[in-house]
Amino acid sequence: MTPSPTRKHLSEFAVNLYSARWLMIPSWQIGTDGTMDPKYAEISENCHIYLICRRPGFSYDPFSFVYEDGKIKGDLVYKAAGVPHKIPFEREFALYDGAVEVVLSPYPHREIHTLDQNGEMVRYLPATALGIGLGIHVAERSLGDLEVLYVGQAYAEGKRTAIDRLKSHSTLQKILATVQYNMPDDEIFVLTFEYAPYRIISMFDGMAKNPIKGEVDEKRFISIQNNPLTKHQQICLIEAGLIRYFQPEYNKIYKESFPASDQGILSACYELDFSALAVEINTDELDFSLYSKTVRAKQHHIAQFDLINPRERLSFFLLENENAGPVIRADVISPSR
Template identity: 30%
Template sequence: MGEAQIERPTSPFDGKAFDVENALLMYALSYATMPAEGIYDQPALEPLRDSIKDCHIYLVGLTPVIQTQAVTQDGTNMVTSMSVRGQIHDLRWAIPPNVVLKGDADQGWWGEDEEGRRCFPDEVTIGMRLKLEAGVDFKVLYIGQAFGEEGSRNALDRLRKHETLQKIALQGVPAGYRLTLLMLEIQPGNSTITVINPRAANRSQGSERIRMGLDKLFGTDEAERTTLYEAALIRYFQPPFNTIFKKSFPSTNLKVLADCYDKDFAAVVAEISIDELPFTLFSDTVAHRHNHIAKFDLHDDEARRVFFA
């Protein structure tokens, strides 16, 4: 009797074209956010300048108006009553020992210790609490970028003369909402994801393709990353005021992707995963999520799809 043949389990990696495939990973490193009308308010912009200077991606969207209705003391807790979409949300904060609540609706409120030092939950902390407890969100209406010569322009430079921003504002903002800007800084270096597939049809180019991933993918410059990140987010969120990239990304006909195909990327990934954002992002086509990952295969050939099969 012959030996019984042991069948190897099938795998989604069986028969793929190459034993090594590379993807370019891009993610938002930091952010700045502000009401759209604030782009001309120089004193208000001053504390944000360091955060904004390297932000080349911007999102325009709607966020609910948030107002502080009252701040009171309840035993050892400070209670900030915040109005969001007409509903009051009471946020409780433990008051440190020897701190007294001071202020009023005109001056604002703060805690003050025996030496006169002031303390109060900062905007980021309050925003994160409201995001979780009141469902504060950001509806994406438009996505754009500004880069210039060797990164000489940032998002704010572009937004000050932005026709689409003016168009959105002129069409009107729903009651209870405000037009808000989210500006993102993309990570300064290149990150790649490499899949090594021992079941590929062609397993003779592994070393060469690894070297290509290191040499060519790491040669992608900041201007290219900025455009790829913008294109991926537009394709993902489908913002109503964007036209380019909404349906055409990815495509071999796009100039922005010509270099990607030359470097033989198999996929691109653009992430927004910042825990400190004071709202959750969503659009007409993308549900509310704390983290968003726009991921796209660049090849129609099924044999090249190994990342998002």
Template identity: 30%
Template sequence: MHLYSSMPTAITPADLYEIKGNPAARAALATCNIYLVTARRRIYIDPSNVSREGNVVHGAFIVQRTSGVTHVPFELTITDEIVVNADYVRDVQVFGSGTHLAVVTEGNTTILAAHVVVAHADSALSGEDKDLEVLYVGQGIGRSGQRSAIDRLLNHTTLQRILADASTFRPDHELILLLYRFQNLKIMLSTGGDLNAEPEASSAEERLHVDRMHQATLSRHAQVALAEAGLIRHFQPIYNTQLKDSDFSARKKAKILQDLLRKDMTGLIVEISSGNVRSRLRTESAHPIDISQIFDEAALTGSRLESETDKRAWAAELHQMEHSHFAQFALTTPDERDSFVHGTIWQGETQRDNVPRS
């Protein structure tokens, strides 16, 4: 079973209190059911270095790297995606703190946090500059299924502790909350095992079995619980205390994993992406995908593609790939899997050809 998310909505902890009193914003985020508390070294906007030409803003980010503080130029095209009345920009101003950009249009002023500018601007910021460390993974769906991630975060003691620790021990870092909707799943089926053995099921029974597998589904609550468990096990966030050491293939399983096995599911994949915020997710236990280890230079540049349309589409695919994580878990032990999937007796052989186990 493959669970995959929407793209996240990124907000600051302070935004929670703005959203709390904004019915439209609450409605827009009502179906967000998984949240990540993330951190990175703060990226500022230089208040002394900003200019505008129409709806294009030129400025510079202030970035703290191991080599010292540096300024990274950026160009931001203001579109309707981020500002109302983007075609009627009248002025742009940077807060003295360097944390926000104010965009003034006809009859409206939009305040953009620096992380929003980072996500939408063209710049030479490196992946390491923008990477987000996953500190905590949680779910925002209550027993009734009505509570959202916003509701949970507004009354969250662990978030309060993270904020206290950050202000004391990491004052040069910013916290960014990523709100996800996990409400999609795919079922993948494969065949294997001893291909020369006589099947025990009839063709009709096998067809019924495959049909039942194709129709397998989970409740929204179950999907969210599985997504949370898989992401915690994958990222090992420092502020999560449960599920970090869970063995999904152990004989004594959590109820939700037992339910998967009863549906004949033997593996779980939880896919999460952060491509829209242009920031990769990482922890000490889960590093971003290094696409340079997968593709050669020609593939990375798309030089073998003929049309510009294909090149842009391929670049978008690569971007999505390097901003995605795949938490993958077997629900059975190697011995169990060898009995029905991996071992094969080839024609003319008498022994099973066992796949090496890691």
């Protein structure tokens, strides 16, 4: 009979990484030469992780669209599983900068254009932007669900932003081509996330039997405080954790293997004796949810990992039931090796 795992130390420590500010950018804007608002540019320049996601795309119904009395009216159109849906809208729409006319862009009618007296475009309003501004994704929850297709690092020692990297990103081009062919009614978004400096979460097991404690245990905590994880190490942990959690279709590494004791990105965690990792990502600010083929749609996700084998040693997330032995939580991912 295999002996039950025991608590090695009185205290256990976990690395907690959580998202802060974020941006949601339609993929078609990635390759344009437009200038980003300074407020959003600052966020973009400080983002650490990006997600490539998809959802149904919006267009304007050319048969119902009108501009009269300073208002635009009509229907936003989208398809879900090939079935068309229409959502009526009406809003004030003033003309600026010499614009004298309002028209729809050519098929598939993704934008409203304002034109000057020479027929030159002055401004444009994408159907997607109008839909988000009207909160349609809040009223119709399926439109607020974004499928995570790829997770990547947006930070390269401060030298290139996520937008810069994606302009020549082969995976993004592959995803765009595939979605255009297989899901022509959908559109791709890039979500970039800034992560706050990591937190250390501690847990003390007062029920543990003969754990290491006292001065030896205190020195572990002091060592953790005196040897902080680098920014690069934190970003690598976030990327790997989100890939393993969402298992996006277009990622290859870490989908099944993370965490593992022989992975270099975890070496600092093992040296400091962290026994767990929690990576959070939150999109509730704009009422969008993230999901994948293996994870249901939620606005706040917490990917939880045991970094030590729960069958060999009680870990941060592992609780001991006096009668039935250790209780392994189904929502915590154990090491692959």
